[in-house]
Amino acid sequence: MFNFKKFTPMRAAATLAAITLATVSLTGCAPAGDATPTEVTIATHDSAVFTKEVIAEFKAQTGITIKQIKAGDTGAMTNKLVLTKDSPIADAVYGIDNTFSGVAIENGIIDGELAAVNFGDVCFNYDKAWFANNEQPAPTSIKDLTKPAFKGLTVLSNPTTSSPGLAFLATTVEVFGESGWEQYWTALKANDVKIAAGWEDAYFTEFSGSSGKGDYPIVLSYSSSPAFEVRDSGEYAGESQTEAILDGCFRQTEYVGVLKNAKNPAAAKKLADFMLTEAFQKTLADNMYVYPILATIELPKAWADFAPAATKPVGATLDIAKNRKTWLDKWSEIFAVN
Numbered sequence: 001m002f003n004f005k006k007f008t009p010m011r012a013a014a015t016l017a018a019i020t021l022a023t024v025s026l027t028g029c030a031p032a033g034d035a036t037p038t039e040v041t042i043a044t045h046d047s048a049v050f051t052k053e054v055i056a057e058f059k060a061q062t063g064i065t066i067k068q069i070k071a072g073d074t075g076a077m078t079n080k081l082v083l084t085k086d087s088p089i090a091d092a093v094y095g096i097d098n099t100f101s102g103v104a105i106e107n108g109i110i111d112g113e114l115a116a117v118n119f120g121d122v123c124f125n126y127d128k129a130w131f132a133n134n135e136q137p138a139p140t141s142i143k144d145l146t147k148p149a150f151k152g153l154t155v156l157s158n159p160t161t162s163s164p165g166l167a168f169l170a171t172t173v174e175v176f177g178e179s180g181w182e183q184y185w186t187a188l189k190a191n192d193v194k195i196a197a198g199w200e201d202a203y204f205t206e207f208s209g210s211s212g213k214g215d216y217p218i219v220l221s222y223s224s225s226p227a228f229e230v231r232d233s234g235e236y237a238g239e240s241q242t243e244a245i246l247d248g249c250f251r252q253t254e255y256v257g258v259l260k261n262a263k264n265p266a267a268a269k270k271l272a273d274f275m276l277t278e279a280f281q282k283t284l285a286d287n288m289y290v291y292p293i294l295a296t297i298e299l300p301k302a303w304a305d306f307a308p309a310a311t312k313p314v315g316a317t318l319d320i321a322k323n324r325k326t327w328l329d330k331w332s333e334i335f336a337v338n
Helices: 016-020 052-062 074-083 101-106 128-133 142-146 163-176 181-190 199-206 225-229 265-274 284-288 302-306 320-335
Strands: 039-044 065-070 092-097 115-127 154-157 194-196 218-222 242-258
Touching: 039 074, 039 265, 052 065, 052 265, 074 092, 074 101, 074 163, 092 101, 092 265, 101 320, 115 128, 115 163, 115 284, 142 163, 142 181, 142 242, 154 163, 154 199, 163 181, 163 199, 163 218, 163 242, 163 320, 181 320, 194 199, 199 218, 225 242, 225 302, 242 265
Parallel strands: 039 065, 039 092, 154 194, 154 218
Antiparallel strands: 092 242, 115 218, 115 242
16 A cells, blocks of 8 residues: 555556456446435545546546545555444545455445456565665565564564555465464564554655655565656666565555445446546556556556566465454564554
8 A cells, every 4th residue: 555646556467367357347236325426435545646637537527526535554444444334434445455355345345346456566675775885785585584684674564454564464474384474473573673554654754765764774565666766866866776675575456346335326336437447547657656457558667677566476375364364363472462
C-alpha cells in the first residue's frame, strides 16, 4: 500500500496471465435503492490517489461524484470494514490485496467479487548513497539482513496491519519453510530490525533514501520505488538514489469491490467498473507507482531503468487465508506484540 505523490509501487506485462485470473467482473447485486445517486463513497488505504481528472471523467460519464475515505494501511482498513460491515462507512473499497482478501471474504464484506486493479512486487530497497558514504557493500538478498554487517540498518512495516509487512512475512514462510521462518524473524529481531506501523511510516519517515531522510538505509517497499527517487541534481542526477533487492519479492495484487450493505451499490458498481478502464488505469503508474492491470497501458520511461519487476516472485502457492492467523500469532510472540 502506497502513494507516490508521495509515492506508491507495482508491475505489469509478462506476469499478466497470472494476474488476469484474479480479474473478474463485478457481479454483485444492486438493489434498487440508489436509482439516481449523485455521490459514491469509496474506502481506500492511505496511499490511494484519485486525480482531479479521474474524478471529473467519472462524473462526466455517470453524473456521480467520487468521495474518498482514507482508512489507514491495508490491514487497518480491512479490519475497519469488517467491524462496520452491518453499516459500512463506504459503498466500495479499493486497496484490499491478496494478503488481506481472505479476511474480506471470510467476513462477508464484499457484495459479489473482488476485481484486480493493479499489482507490484514487495521488495527491500536500499539507499545507495548511504552505503557508498559508509564504504559498505549493500545487501543482495533477504538472507543478508540478519548478518552483523547490517545490524540496526533495516526498517519494515508491521505485518498485523500492513499489507507489505504481511507480504514479507509470507515471503519468509516460502523462502525459509515452516521449519525455518521463525528462526529468521528471531535473527532479524536480534539484528535490531525496526518495525514501523505502516508502509508510509517506514518509507517516508524512517528510510534514509527518501523524503524523510531517516536513520535506516534499508526499507521494505516495492521494486518500482526507485523510479520515484531519481534525482534532478547532485551525485545521483539522472539516476535513482535507491535500488531494489530483487531477491525474495512477493507479487502483490490490489482489488476493488462493492461493499455488502452499501447505501449506493449501483453507483459503487459503476465506479468499480470505471477503475478497470483506460481512463483510470493510465493514472496508476504516475500517481501511485503501481503497475496497471491492463497490459495496454504505456508505462513511464523511467520505469524501464529504475522499476524492474522481480523475475522470480514468491508467494503464489501459499494459502495465506488459511495460515494468516497462525503466522501472525507466531510473529507476535517473537516481537511480543499483544
